[in-house]
Amino acid sequence: MRDATLRDVAQLAGVSARTVSNVVNGYARVTERTRVKVERAIVELDYRPNVLARNLANGRSGQIAVVVPYLDTPYFAELLQGIIPRARERGYNVLIDQTDGDPVHERELIRRGARGFAFDGMILSPLGLAQADLSDHDASLPLVILGERTSASTFDHVGIDDVQASREATRHLLDLGRRRIAAIGDQPYPTGEAAQLRTRGYRLAHEDAGLAVDESLVIGTPRFNRADGAGAMTLLLDRDDPPDAAFCYSDLVALGALHAALERGLRVPEDIALIGYDDIEEGRYSNPTISTISPDKTAIAATAVDRLLQRIGSTEPLPGIEVRATHRLVARQSTVGRLRG
Amino acid sequence: MRDATLRDVAQLAGVSARTVSNVVNGYARVTERTRVKVERAIVELDYRPNVLARNLANGRSGQIAVVVPYLDTPYFAELLQGIIPRARERGYNVLIDQTDGDPVHERELIRRGARGFAFDGMILSPLGLAQADLSDHDASLPLVILGERTSASTFDHVGIDDVQASREATRHLLDLGRRRIAAIGDQPYPTGEAAQLRTRGYRLAHEDAGLAVDESLVIGTPRFNRADGAGAMTLLLDRDDPPDAAFCYSDLVALGALHAALERGLRVPEDIALIGYDDIEEGRYSNPTISTISPDKTAIAATAVDRLLQRIGSTEPLPGIEVRATHRLVARQSTVGRLRG
DNA sequence: GTGAAAGCGCTAACAT
DNA sequence: ATGTTAGCGCTTTCAC
Numbered sequence: 001m002r003d004a005t006l007r008d009v010a011q012l013a014g015v016s017a018r019t020v021s022n023v024v025n026g027y028a029r030v031t032e033r034t035r036v037k038v039e040r041a042i043v044e045l046d047y048r049p050n051v052l053a054r055n056l057a058n059g060r061s062g063q064i065a066v067v068v069p070y071l072d073t074p075y076f077a078e079l080l081q082g083i084i085p086r087a088r089e090r091g092y093n094v095l096i097d098q099t100d101g102d103p104v105h106e107r108e109l110i111r112r113g114a115r116g117f118a119f120d121g122m123i124l125s126p127l128g129l130a131q132a133d134l135s136d137h138d139a140s141l142p143l144v145i146l147g148e149r150t151s152a153s154t155f156d157h158v159g160i161d162d163v164q165a166s167r168e169a170t171r172h173l174l175d176l177g178r179r180r181i182a183a184i185g186d187q188p189y190p191t192g193e194a195a196q197l198r199t200r201g202y203r204l205a206h207e208d209a210g211l212a213v214d215e216s217l218v219i220g221t222p223r224f225n226r227a228d229g230a231g232a233m234t235l236l237l238d239r240d241d242p243p244d245a246a247f248c249y250s251d252l253v254a255l256g257a258l259h260a261a262l263e264r265g266l267r268v269p270e271d272i273a274l275i276g277y278d279d280i281e282e283g284r285y286s287n288p289t290i291s292t293i294s295p296d297k298t299a300i301a302a303t304a305v306d307r308l309l310q311r312i313g314s315t316e317p318l319p320g321i322e323v324r325a326t327h328r329l330v331a332r333q334s335t336v337g338r339l340r341g
Numbered sequence: 342m343r344d345a346t347l348r349d350v351a352q353l354a355g356v357s358a359r360t361v362s363n364v365v366n367g368y369a370r371v372t373e374r375t376r377v378k379v380e381r382a383i384v385e386l387d388y389r390p391n392v393l394a395r396n397l398a399n400g401r402s403g404q405i406a407v408v409v410p411y412l413d414t415p416y417f418a419e420l421l422q423g424i425i426p427r428a429r430e431r432g433y434n435v436l437i438d439q440t441d442g443d444p445v446h447e448r449e450l451i452r453r454g455a456r457g458f459a460f461d462g463m464i465l466s467p468l469g470l471a472q473a474d475l476s477d478h479d480a481s482l483p484l485v486i487l488g489e490r491t492s493a494s495t496f497d498h499v500g501i502d503d504v505q506a507s508r509e510a511t512r513h514l515l516d517l518g519r520r521r522i523a524a525i526g527d528q529p530y531p532t533g534e535a536a537q538l539r540t541r542g543y544r545l546a547h548e549d550a551g552l553a554v555d556e557s558l559v560i561g562t563p564r565f566n567r568a569d570g571a572g573a574m575t576l577l578l579d580r581d582d583p584p585d586a587a588f589c590y591s592d593l594v595a596l597g598a599l600h601a602a603l604e605r606g607l608r609v610p611e612d613i614a615l616i617g618y619d620d621i622e623e624g625r626y627s628n629p630t631i632s633t634i635s636p637d638k639t640a641i642a643a644t645a646v647d648r649l650l651q652r653i654g655s656t657e658p659l660p661g662i663e664v665r666a667t668h669r670l671v672a673r674q675s676t677v678g679r680l681r682g
Numbered sequence: 683g684t685g686a687a688a689g690c691g692c693t694a695a696c697a698t
Numbered sequence: 699a700t701g702t703t704a705g706c707g708c709t710t711t712c713a714c
Contacts, residue, residue, distance in 0.1 A: 003456055003481075005690095005691055005692085006691065006692065006693095007691080007692095015700075015701085016700060016701045016702070017691095017692080017693090017701085017702090017703095018693085018694080018700065018701060018702075018703095019699080019700055019701080021692070021693060021694085022699090022700085024692095025693085027694095030699070030700085031699065031700090034699080034700080048453065048454065048456050048457040049457070049691085049692075050397075050456060050690085050691055050692070051402075051456070051457065051458055051459045051692095052393070052396045052397045052400070052401075052402060052459060052690085052691080052692090053397050053690065053691035053692040053693090053706095054691080054692055054693075055393045055396070055397070055459065055692090055706095056391075056393045056394050056396070056397045056690085056691080056692075056693095056706050056707070056708085057691075057692040057693040057694085057705085057706055058692085058693070058706085059393070059706070060393075061392075061393060061459065062459075063436070063459065070422070071418050071421050071422050071425070072415065072418040072419045072421075072422045072622070074413065074415070074418075077412050077413040077415075077418045078413045080412050080413075080437075081411070081412050081413045081439065084412070084437070084438065084439055085439075093436055093438070093458075093459070094436070094437060094438075095404070095434055095435070095436050095437075096421075096425070096435060096436075096437045097425065097434070097435075098422065098425055098426075112389065113389065115344055115389050115391060115392070116389040116390070116392065117392055117434075118392045118393060118396065118402065118403075118404065118434070118459065140344075226622065226625075226626045230626070255623075255626055256626060258626075258628070259626045259627075259628060262628045281413070281567065282596075282623055284567075285567045285571070285596055285597060285599075285600045286600075286627065286628070287599070287600060287603045287627070287628050346706095346707055346708085347707065347708065347709095348707080348708095356684075356685085357684060357685045357686070358685085358686090358687095358707090358708080358709090359684065359685060359686080359709085359710080360683080360684055360685080362708070362709060362710085363683090363684085366709090370683065371683070371684090372683065372684090375683080375684080390707085390708075391706085391707055391708070392708095393706080393707080393708090394690095394706065394707035394708040394709090395707080395708055395709075396690095396708090397690050397691070397692085397706085397707080397708075397709095398689085398690055398707075398708040398709040398710085399690085399708085399709070400690070
């Protein structure tokens with residue numbers, strides 16, 4: 001049988017559609033008597049509002065999109081774990097998309113705008129697009145970008161201070177007495193802005209210490225995954241002058257590098273110290289555990305959602321702001337070794 | 342300025358709304374001349390169809406929901422990585438929800454049905470609900486359940502043969518000469534059906550070998566995560582008669598167990614061999630790497646999507662079928678040791 | 683091949 | 699407090 005509509009309920013309850021709508025949405029003052037009548041009818045007919053119709057009437061979908069390059073990257077998975085409940089609390093469902101870093105896909109998403117899709121706003125972690133590309137996004141699309149801003153923009157950025165965090169990570173290695181520190185993950189091209197910030201921090205730490213950077217130790221990787229980390233480490237260890245430490249631009253890179261180093265029979269951290277970035281759970285269970293830069297993921301998730309909903313709710317265009325979440329360095333076995341005692 | 346509607350386009354092009362709709366959707370035969378006229382108008386007005394209106398008119402949202410207990414569980418993340426593109430190819434967007442295993446939340450999802458939400462069907466990995474609870478789902482909701490079926494039902498199941506896979510995993514350990522094999526992950530209560538299948542396979546392998554199971558080696562864990570695996574292993578190692586191997590009900594459990602064992606200074610696999618379940622990428626980079634049962638995740642993802650869309654497209658109710666994807670045992674360092682040579 | 687118009691089921695402005 | 703009704707913007711039946 002056909003699903004019951006609001007009209008059916010109104011008819012059975014002997015009231016108007018308006019009243020039923022009021023009851024369903026908890027609006028206005030409705031007499032106790034009427035309310036009960038209506039509620040009885042709703043139960044009787046097993047009425048459930050049609051979300052699609054409601055969306056059209058409201059002009060909004062109650063959905064936000066979260067777009068990440070790869071869902072199976074633990075960092076994103078952990079971030080989503082924070083984003084979804086936050087959005088739900090605020091009455092929004094989360095639509096997820098992954099782009100595989102495809103610039104065409106990413107561009108289409110930000111250009112088509114909210115109207116072309118069933119979502120009211122978007123949180124995007126861009127990979128295939130440089131920041132410059134982002135600026136020609138559809139102006140009607142409320143947009144929050146994950147990651148630090150490197151240039152002015154008309155949307156929000158939420159991230160941590162990558163330069164500073166990278167500087168601290170590198171200094172940590174320097175403080176341990178390491179002097180040949182590799183940087184694994186540089187991406188010296190327009191879409192690699194996030195990576196470049198980390199490289200900058202790496203360089204600054206060396207400057208701070210009055211040390212020169214051995215440019216041959218700055219290793220590029222196309223992605224920030226385990227395979228790239230393992231590959232880079234293998235190359236480094238094949239050299240005559242291998243490093244005694246590595247600052248890896250993600251924990252996955254560090255875990256891949258760790259794997260490669262151990263396969264070679266090296267001791268970590270004695271022969272080579274490793275520090276990662278992101279503080280994914282995996283790094284707390286690896287052997288040895290991975291030192292890392294730990295961004296406040298909960299804050300990032302919450303802020304991204306809140307800013308987005310603010311934009312969605314606002315009629316006039318909000319200026320693009322940049323929010324910096326805090327981070328801290330977590331020293332684990334891969335740099336300071338097993339706890340003695 | 343207000344977004345252009347189909348009417349605006351029709352007016353500018355000097356045709357009716359019907360014709361514009363035809364052009365936009367590639368329907369029917371439209372004269373080349375008209376088509377060009379309309380397309381020009383579309384570009385001129387920067388017209389984009391309103392998805393919300395289209396949804397209402399069509400009575401469908403073009404979205405499917407995928408509901409998992411935890412997004413940051415690598416197995417689910419990897420599965421989603423397969424589900425999303427598959428759904429997209431077929432013209433569907435994916436809405437994601439996580440339940441944290443909350444039975445109330447899960448029940449609400451399957452009871453409210455598609456009408457109450459903006460999706461046309463659902464792929465669910467139940468955690469808080471026993472299979473019996475699933476049967477009172479809203480009949481109008483096309484539903485595919487991830488995981489093996491343990492009782493008859495009106496929806497589809499997609500999974501692997503858990504009993505057989507577990508039997509193989511256990512036999513692998515027996516074949517290596519291990520005789521005190523722990524099983525980590527049992528859940529002897531109604532919502533733990535998936536776990537119980539694995540325990541059954543574990544027992545069968547012992548029967549096959551004519552060996553008795555030491556019941557004290559069957560360890561329950563509330564979840565299948567790293568912390569539970571580590572906790573269980575710690576308890577086992579504290580005993581006077583520790584095991585010489587463990588069949589872990591997920592790779593995360595195995596990784597947690599591995600961590601605990603190594604922290605104790607044990608050698609894996611020499612002192613204790615470990616095998617997991619799921620074949621997540623992490624297990625290919627751990628040290629040692631983790632032997633595991635590898636389900637064909639690509640097939641599971643594809644089948645789940647295809648079956649769901651079939652259900653969505655069908656007018657009459659389809660009988661619930663059970664699809665078994667293949668699996669294979671992957672022996673890695675945690676059971677067979679480092680490759681010699 | 684194209685036009686006119688009736689929904690899809692809800693919300694909310696306007697009226698009482 | 700409740701009723702009436704005009705949209706929301708698209709799809710699609712029915713004519714021509």
